[in-house]
Amino acid sequence: MIPAAFEYARASSVEEASKLLKTFGEDAKVLAGGHSLIPLMRLRLAQPKALVDINGIKDLDYIKEDGSKLRFGALTRHVTIENSAVVKQKLPILAEVASEIGDNQVRNMGTIGGVAAHADAAGDYPTIALMLDAEIVTNQRTIAAKDFFKDLFTTPLAADEIVTELVFPVANGPHKYIKFRRRLFDWAIVGAAAQKMNGGWRIGLTNVGTTPVRATAVEEALHKGAKPEEAAQHASDGLNPSGDLRASPEYKKHLARVLTKRAIEQAG
Ligand SMILES: Cc1cc2nc3c(=O)[nH]c(=O)nc-3n(C[C@H](O)[C@H](O)[C@H](O)COP(=O)(O)OP(=O)(O)OC[C@H]3O[C@@H](n4cnc5c(N)ncnc54)[C@H](O)[C@@H]3O)c2cc1C
Missing domain, CATH: 3.30.43.10 (Uridine Diphospho-n-acetylenolpyruvylglucosamine Reductase, domain 2)
Incomplete structure (x- = not known):
């Protein structure tokens, strides 16, 4: 076409x-x-x-360590994140997520700023950004991830606003992102992420609603000492995913519970 x-x-x-x-x-x-x-x-x-x-704006392509934070220029490509030694060391879950996005062509061209601005519910970085309380920086302001992903393909960006940077906290404890899909290069039918951070767990879900979801009920259950299997039962609390050609709403909720359990168990 x-x-x-x-x-x-x-x-x-x-x-x-x-x-x-x-x-x-x-x-x-x-x-x-x-x-x-x-x-x-x-x-x-x-x-x-x-x-x-914006591909000619060379100073939007960087990964910088900044104390307890990692700063990613909006034009940083998936392949750069996947192969970055500093990301592997300081925020390994993001390097692993990047390595599973699309195929080589997608990873060579796609950018972290583009994924954020596009706000597809099946995008992988937004889940990690939300669960780790990352920030999205634009030429006009800084927006917390929880206020950025407002709805399907919907963000608070104004027409002349440009994402310049994503800022993540350093998190290099036990972690796992599991993406359930039928073929290797597909988007997630459902994804689940688990990251141990500051003594607690952060749990995020991909493609179970119109935005990424932070599974706080699972986090709280783990905090109270529940086993992964028990805690993961809460992964579908409050979810209302829409069905599509690949999965019914009930199947997506089932996947959320199963993948969350596996992500916690396999973390680290
Ligand atoms: C076959 C295939 C498989 C894929 N699989 C996955 C997957 O599994 N997981 C996943 O997360 N993604 C996947 N993607 C999407 C891929 O990661 C894209 O690169 C990404 O969604 C958009 O990034 P981009 O840099 O290509 O943005 P573009 O396509 O150039 O732009 C996307 C949108 O964001 C806006 N935009 C881009 N950059 C900025 C900015 N800096 N400021 C303001 N607005 C901006 C554009 O105006 C546009 O509306 C896949 C894509 C393909 C083709």
């Missing part, structure tokens, strides 16, 4: 990108890795009037 006609401009700084977005108006879109936006355009599910390409 061929996308509808659009204008194209390449920015070399965040300021220039923001100005271009303002000039083009509401129907303009940022182009990062293009691995979500371009397929949508080819299917004509998205028909932006203009694309502002």
